[in-house]
Amino acid sequence: MDIFITQLSNGLAIGSIYALVALGYTMVYGILRLINFAHGDLFTIGAYFGLTILVSFALQGNVSPLIIPWILIIMAAIGVAIIGFLLERVAYRPLRNANRLAAVVSAFGASIFFANALKLIYSPNRQSYPADIINLPNIPIFGVDIQSKRLIMFGTAVLLMALLYWYINHTRTGTAIRAVAIDQGAAKLMGINVNKIISLVFIIGPALGGAAGVLMGLFYGQIHPEMGFSFGLKAFVAAIIGGIGNIPGAMLGGLLLGVVEAIAGGYVSGSWKDAIAFGALIVILIFRPTGILGERVADKI
C-alpha cells in the first residue's frame, strides 16, 4: 500500500508536468485547430532558459532557495512566451488559411529546428540543474513519506490551471478567446482583433510550457535538447485523452497519463510502460471518441 501511494505520487508529479505542457497544446488547438508539435521544444527551451538564468546570475547561494524557483519560472516563462509569439508569427501565421496539415508539417520543422538550435548552443550532451538548490523535508501523507517537491509540482500545476481556467471564463479577454475558438469569422465581425487573440494564446501556452520546463529541471535534475519531442508527444496524448480544446480536460489527461505510466511501470514492466500508456489512450478513444471531457460533435446534415 505504501508503495502504491508512493507510485501514485510519482505519477501525479510527472503528470503535473504533462498537464502543464498539455494546456499549451490544448489552447492552441482550441483556437487554431493546429497541433503545435513544436510545443514540446518550447518546454525544453524553458528548461534551458531556467538553467542559464540560474548559472549566469549566480542565484544559488545569493538568493533564498525559496525564491529561486519563482524567479526562474517567471523569467523562463517570459522568455519562452517571446519565442512562442515569434514562432506563431514566422511559422504559422503565413499558413493560417492553408491546409491545416501544412501548419502541422511546419510545426514539425520548427520542432526539429529548436531541438538542434539547443544542441548547437548548449551542446548535445545532457545538462543538469545543481542537485542541492532546494532541500525540503518529506511530508507524511496517509502514513507515507511524500517528497515535498512532488506536492509543489502538483500544487503549481493545479494553481496555474485554475488561474487559466478563471482567466478564460471570467475575463473580457477570456471571453474573446472563447469567441475566437468557436468562430473566427463571427468574432471578427464582433470587433474582436483575432490576430491579437491568437498571438495572446501563443504567449500564454508557451509561457506555461516554459514554466513546466523549469519545474522539470529543478525537480528532476537532468535536461537534454531532445527531451521536448517525447515530452511533447506525451503531453499531446494527455490533451487528447482529456478532450483536446478543453482546459480541465488537459489537466485531467496529464494527471491520468502520469498515473497510468507510474502504475504500468511500477506493477507491470518498465519496458512496456509507454506501450501501456498508448494502449490506454486507444481504449479511451474507442469508448470516448473525443476524449474524456471532449464534446461530442454531431455532423449537421
Place this chain on the structure above:
Amino acid sequence: MSLLSLQNVIKKFGGLTAVNDVSFTVDEQSVVGLIGPNGAGKTTVFNLITGNYAPLSGTVTFRGQVINGQKPYKIVQQGIARTFQNIRLFQQMSLLENVLAGRHCRMHAGLFASMFCLPWQQREEKSAVERAMQELAFVGLDAGYDNEAGNLSYGNQRLLEIARALATDPKLIILDEPAGGMNDQETAALTELIAAIQKRGITVLLIEHDMNLVMNICQKLVVLEYGAKIAEGTPEEIKSNPKVIEAYLGTSDDE
C-alpha cells in the same frame, strides 16, 4: 401500394423530441411536399428515411421492406436518393465526377479490377461517364462538365446535387429545400425540372418553403410542427386547414 411509408416514427436528441410519432405515406410516381415552420423536424424526418439517423421507435418501409436502421449507402442502393439542405457537393471535384459519385452504387469495379484496368472495368467506366453526362444534360449543366463544382452558382449547385441523386437510378428522390437561394426565374426552371423527374417515373419527396412551388407541383402535402404531424392532404385541403394556418401565422394574441 405506397412506395414509402413511415409509421409512428420517433427520434429524440437528448431530451428533445425532434420527431414525435410521425406517420405518412408516399405513393408511387407522386410528388409529395413536407412543410412546416423552421425547426419542425422536417430534415430530421429526411435523415431518418435516408439512414443518416436511426429512429428510436417506429418503422420506415420502402417498397414493402423495412429500411430503418440500415446504413445510408444501403438505402441508396435500394433506390432512395437525396439532396442536402446545406449543399454537400464535392467542391474540389469536377461536375462530372460529382455525378459519377451517384453512379458509384450501380458500378462494380473493385480494387483489383481498377488497379489492373480489366477490360470490363474500362467498359463500365465508359458507360458510367456517358450516363453521368446524360444526367448533367438533364439539369442543363453538361457543357461545363469539367469545371470545379465549387465554382458554380448557388442555384446550379442545387441542380448538380439533383443530377448526382438522379444518377443513382432512384425510385424515390428526396429534395431538401431545392429552391433555397434561387431567384424566381430559377425556381420556375426547377418546377419544370421536378415535373420532368416525375415524368421519368421517379417519385419525389421534398421539403420546401416556397409555397407557390409547393402548391404548384405537389399532389400531397404533409405538415409538421414541433416534430409532430398536424395535417396531411392535397394542397387545397392544407390551405384551408385551420391548424396549419395557426402554425404558420401564429395565434392572434401571440406576439
Place this chain on the structure above:
Amino acid sequence: MIKKTMLALATGVSLAFAFPAFAQDVRIGLMAGLTGPYASEGQDTKRIIELMIEDLNAKGGINGNKVQLVIEDDGSSPGTAATAATRLASTKVPAVIGTYGSAVTEASQDIFDEAGIVQIGTGSTSIRLTEKGYERFFRTAPRDDEQGRVAEESLNKLGFKTVAILHDSTAYAKGLADELKAQIDKNGRVNTVFFDALVPGESDYSVVLTKLKSANPDAIFFTGYYPEVGLLLRQKKEIGLDAPIIGGDASNHVDLIKIAGKDAAKGYRFISPPLPTDLDTPVTKEFLASYKAKYGTYPGSIWSVASGDAFIALVEAIKAKGADSEAIADYLHNDLKDVQGLSGKISFNEKGDRVGDLYRLYEVDGDGNFVLQPE
C-alpha cells in the same frame, strides 16, 4: 543515337561526382558518432585519431606514405550508420575504425563486409558482433560475456546476496543484463530478485526506483549508460533507497558526476576497462600528455582510447602488408601479437575479439573521482 546521348550524359555526371584521389596516400576510414546521443564519445574519438595521424605523418607516415583520414558521422543511430558505411565503402578505403554503440556498429557490419573492408569496432561489446563469422571484423573492446563474468565475480566478492538487474532496452545494455543474469544463474552465488528495463532519455525514474525499493535488493546492477546512471543516483537519494548501484562500463564517463552531483555519486561502483588516466605504460602517458597539450583535457572515457588501439593495430598491419584489406585482415588475425596499445597489449583471436583481461572495478570518491580498486 540514344546510346550516344546516354554515354554523354553518363560521362558528364561521372565527372561531376568524381573525387580527387591521391594515389600515394594511405587512406583510413573513421566512422564515429559526431552527433547524436553519443556525440561526446564520437568527438573524442575523432580527436584521438586525428592527433595520432598528425603524429604519424610528422614522423614520416607509414613506409613514407602519408595517412589520410576519411570521416563519416554515424549520428549515433543505426539508420544513419548504414548510410555512413555505404559512403565510406564507396571511397574504397581498405579499413575502417568504428564505432561506439553495438547496434550502430551492427548496422554497418554487413555493408563493410560486403565491400570487403576491414572494420575494427571500438565501443561495441555486444557478443554477437563477432559470432557471425565475418573474417574482416575486429574489435578493440572486450565482449559483454567477459564483462558479465567480471560483474558476477565482483558482486560476489563485494558480498551481495540479492541483486536487482536493470537495463535500458538498448542493444548493449540488454545484452549485458542477459549475460549477467546467465552468469548469476550458472554460479548460484547471488540471487536475482528483479529484472526490468527503464526507458532511456526520460527525466524521471522515481517509478522504477520505487519499484526497486519494494524489491529490496542488496545491490542494484544497472547495465545502461552514464546519463541514466547519473539521474538514478540523484533520484535514488531523494527517494530514500539505500541499496547501492553498481554499473557496467557504459557508465564510465565523467559527466556522470555532473548529473548526479558529488554527494549522490559518492560510493557508486562500476566495472570497466581501465580509465585513460590509470593506464601507466610510457606509450600511453606520452600520448595522453600530448592529447592534453592539444585539447586541454583528457579523453572522457576508455572507448575513444580503444579507437587509438584500433589505429595502432591498423598501422602495424599496413606497415607489414600494405594497404590491402585481405592482407590486413590476415595480419591482424595471425601475425599481430601483443603489440603495445594505449589501453594495454593488443592481439586478436580467430573471431576478431581482443585477447586479454581488461576489466577492473572502480569506485567514485567524495570529490567525484573514479578510483581504481585494488584487485
Place this chain on the structure above:
Amino acid sequence: MEALKQTRHIGFWTGIVFFALMAVLAIALESSSGGNTWLRTLNNIGIFTALALSLNIILGQTGLFNMGHIAFFALGAYVTAVLNSVLGWPIIYTLPFAACITALFAFVVALPVIHLRGDYLLVVTIGISEILRIAFVNDIFGLTQGPNGITGIQRIELFGYRFMSQFAQFYLIWGFVAITACLFYFLEHSRFGRALNYIKYDEVAASGNGVNIVRYKLIAFALGAFWAGMVGTIYAPFIRTISPGLFEFKESVLLFAIVILAGGGNIVGIVLASFLLVGMRDVLTMFGDWSMLLFGLMMVVIMIIRPQGIMKPRRRQYNAGHLVGKFPSGIGKKAGLSAGNQAEVVE
C-alpha cells in the same frame, strides 16, 4: 492500353519519361567514382517514395490522418527478416507474407478506431506505431531479437541474380516505385479512387451516394499497409540488419510531411517531395552539426512558400467532350436557368 483511351493521361507519360531518365542517371552514377554514395541516396529516396505512395492512398486520397505509417513498413521488414534469417526462406518468397500479414494487422488495428475523426485518428496511429516498436524492442514472441534487431538478412535473388550492389538495387527499388506509381495511378482513375476522394471531401455526401465509408476506409488502410509491407521486404535486404531504431516516430513524420508537401495526393508531387525532403536530409549531412537545424528550417520555409503543396491536386480528366449537347435536358429553353448560368460556368 485500353485504360489510356478513357481519359487523357498526361501524368502517365510524364512518369515514363521520368523513370527513363532515372535509369540513365543510374548508369552515369555507376560509372563515376563517387557515384555509389549518390546511388545509395537515390535508393533511400526510392524506398521513401514507395512508402509515401502507399501512405498517399490513406492520407492523400482518403484523407485519413495516419501518422504511424512507419509501423506497417517495420512490420513488413520484420516479417521478411524473421522468415529469411530464422527460417531461411529466400527473400522473394517472403514478399506475399510480409504484405498480407501487414495488411491484416492494419485491418485489425484500424477496425475499432476507423470511425475516429481527424486528429484523434492521428494520435491513435502514432500510438499503434509506438506500441509496435516497443513490442519489437521487447523481443515479442521471442521473434524480433529485441533492441539488437535481426541481422544477417540475405540479398534479394531473382532468377539466379543477386541484387548486391547499390546499382543493382537501384533498378529493383525504382522498378518497384515505377510499378507502384503506375498501379496507383490507374487506381486513382477509377471508381475506387474516386470513392476514396468522395470520403476525403465529404463523408456524409459520400455515404449518401452509396459509398460504404467504413469498408473503403478499411480497404484504404489495408492496401496502404500491404504496400508498405512490400517496401519492408525490399528494405530489409537493402539494409541487411533491421532494428527498432530504424522505425522511429520521426520517420512517420517525414512520410507524413512528404504526402502533405506533395499536394492533394498528387503522385508526381509525391516523387518530387520525396526527392526534396529525403534527398535534402541526406545531402545536408555535409553541414555536420548544422544539418538537422537547416533541415527543420527548410521544412518551415518550404511549407510557407508552397502551403498548398508542390503540385496542385490534379483533377482527373475525362474524355467526355464529345458527349456535350447529345442528351436532352429536363429544363425547357424558356426557363433559362441552365442557359443563363452555363455561360458563367464555362467562362
